[in-house]
Amino acid sequence: MTSMKGLDAVSNIKQASVYVDACFILAFLDEADRRSVKVAALLDSWKHREIRLGISSHTFTEVxxxxxxxxxxxxxxxxxxxxxxxxxxxxxxxxxxxxxxxxxxxxxxxxxxxxxxxxxxxxxxxxxxxxxxxxxxxxxxxxxxxxxxxxxxxxxSVQVFQGFIYSLREHFGIQVEILSSNEKTLHTASQYMTLYQLESYDAVHLALARNQYDFFITLDKDFIQDYKKKDRNLQTKVVFMS
Structure with a gap:
């Protein structure tokens, strides 16, 4: 599906799976970031709605x-x-x-x-x-x-990240999964780098989210593309938050 803009697509979801990248987490943690309020409001809208949130090990590294x-x-x-x-x-x-x-x-x-x-x-x-x-x-x-x-x-730094994970689980009632890459992930990421000219980190994000999560939510403009045009089997919806 073509990448989607705005929060309407995800603010009222329930019993859904969502993958997020480092930009999403860092915006939430940085009160000076103008997008922090939007991310916090989105997380609050998911409160106790049976949301499964995926965060990769390399997102941990970035954050x-x-x-x-x-x-x-x-x-x-x-x-x-x-x-x-x-x-x-x-x-x-x-x-x-x-x-x-x-x-x-x-x-x-x-x-x-x-x-x-x-x-x-x-x-x-x-x-x-x-x-x-x-x-x-x-x-x-x-x-x-x-x-x-x-x-x-x-x-x-580690305490801040752990505090974020704790808040997701205990305050927002969100199930958190920490993901690792495997050979299949790297193969798919390599294809995405060629198809969409994504940087390696971004390509791995998309590869991990692909058809494993209902939504991939990001604040990175590099993800504003028509992914279905070249990947017709892609079911994950890519949502860009401005």
Missing amino acids: IGVLMANTIMRALQIYREKQSDIASDGLAALTEEEKRDIVSIDAARCIHEIVHTLLRSPKKHYSHERAMVRDILKVGKTKPARRELLGECYTR
Whole structure:
């Protein structure tokens, strides 16, 4: 079926199966994302309606990667903005939101020191600081003390994801399935990459959802295509949320 726009197709469903990608989850978790309210409203409309929700293992990888980057950059931002106040008053200098987001003062200080080191390196050039996250983690793992502090950021990111899964199950009453790829998935994904010029991650999403779920809901514009034109056996409805 051709990809569908809007929420009308899925806001009133019940006893249905739905596959979602990383964009969907990240929008829900990010209160600053204008789409967050829409995703939350959609999940609320599914409350106790016997919805089966599929999330792939590589979606977990995508989400954790973004959450990790967000955690590191937010902790760095707070530490820089409140560095002098933190030096004199510690956590008392921070708002409740900042206390939560900084992870810990020691972890934020560690990130700040690593960034300072990276920026002084003549071998490293970054278009923006977010591009430094991978190197921050690499440098952090070279010393046990730093590794332990960055471990707090990993823990926070995993806790956020686990909290999302818990909320789906306990608050919304949604059955959650965690999916893994197999050889058939990769074969189908390879075909989708050729047919629709999808990136590998997107092709795997579509391959996993194909005819295993009633709907595949995404916020990624790359999925706005007529899939039935080249895949006549596709029964899963692809729904794009703007």
